[in-house]
Amino acid sequence: MNQRGVPCVYNLHPEELFLYFMTRMKTGNDHTIMCDDIFVGARSAGHWHGDGYCFILTNATRILLIGHQGLLRFVDDFPRFYNAIQQKVQQSYVHDEDEHNNTHEETSGLAFLPFDIFGFIDCSIDRINRPFSGPAGDYEGAGRKPEYPAAQRAFYTGFKKLHGIKVETVFLPNGISTIFGPVSARRSDIPVLQMSNLNEFLVRIQIHNQHEYSALGDSAYHVNLRCICSYFKCYDVCRATTFD
Numbered sequence: 001m002n003q004r005g006v007p008c009v010y011n012l013h014p015e016e017l018f019l020y021f022m023t024r025m026k027t028g029n030d031h032t033i034m035c036d037d038i039f040v041g042a043r044s045a046g047h048w049h050g051d052g053y054c055f056i057l058t059n060a061t062r063i064l065l066i067g068h069q070g071l072l073r074f075v076d077d078f079p080r081f082y083n084a085i086q087q088k089v090q091q092s093y094v095h096d097e098d099e100h101n102n103t104h105e106e107t108s109g110l111a112f113l114p115f116d117i118f119g120f121i122d123c124s125i126d127r128i129n130r131p132f133s134g135p136a137g138d139y140e141g142a143g144r145k146p147e148y149p150a151a152q153r154a155f156y157t158g159f160k161k162l163h164g165i166k167v168e169t170v171f172l173p174n175g176i177s178t179i180f181g182p183v184s185a186r187r188s189d190i191p192v193l194q195m196s197n198l199n200e201f202l203v204r205i206q207i208h209n210q211h212e213y214s215a216l217g218d219s220a221y222h223v224n225l226r227c228i229c230s231y232f233k234c235y236d237v238c239r240a241t242t243f244d
Helices: 014-027 031-038 045-058 068-089 148-155 189-196 198-205 237-243
Strands: 093-098 103-107 117-127 162-171 177-184 214-217 228-230
Touching: 014 031, 014 045, 068 117, 068 177, 068 198, 148 162, 162 189, 177 189, 189 198, 198 214, 198 228
Parallel strands: 117 214, 214 228
Antiparallel strands: 093 103, 117 162, 162 177
């Protein structure tokens, strides 16, 4: 509202508004300092506070919801996600067989999706420095910190032979992803899934739906869950019979 009580509408560029929001979160400066010292000559402090900053702050809980609870916002889109994934896997793929002779080979897509899926699940590991690896004191000959052995074991994964943290992520066809974690990389994918309760959560939010969709993961998730499915490798029956 201006001084006459007339609503004012200002066209704020999304990227500009995002940078303003993140800068204020980082620095803690008030709007006057922000406009006078950082965003010089952009707009008055009243415009930023009244129109841009308050809007993104009011909607931050919806915009920044990155946990698996955010899937509740998209549960009605699961059929649309399924159709989008199926259309993608049905497409043929053309790749260059020989760049010099300009020959190509076309690989046909799947006839249909073997699973009723809405997205994909995976656990990624981010490497970290060895925890508590420094000396216990600032002098020559100082020993290890008492927490060193336990901390080393707590974050070490024998699968990757490194220290790290793990994040469980669900990827959706619309480009949005939800995450759980981070937790210690020492745990395998299934214990992390049990910690997040993702399977039970997906069952609960689809309990009134006519059709139930699942998240597709790699062979680590082949544990016969209701809303988490996986592919698995098997021997070719025909070839096995031939060799017999």
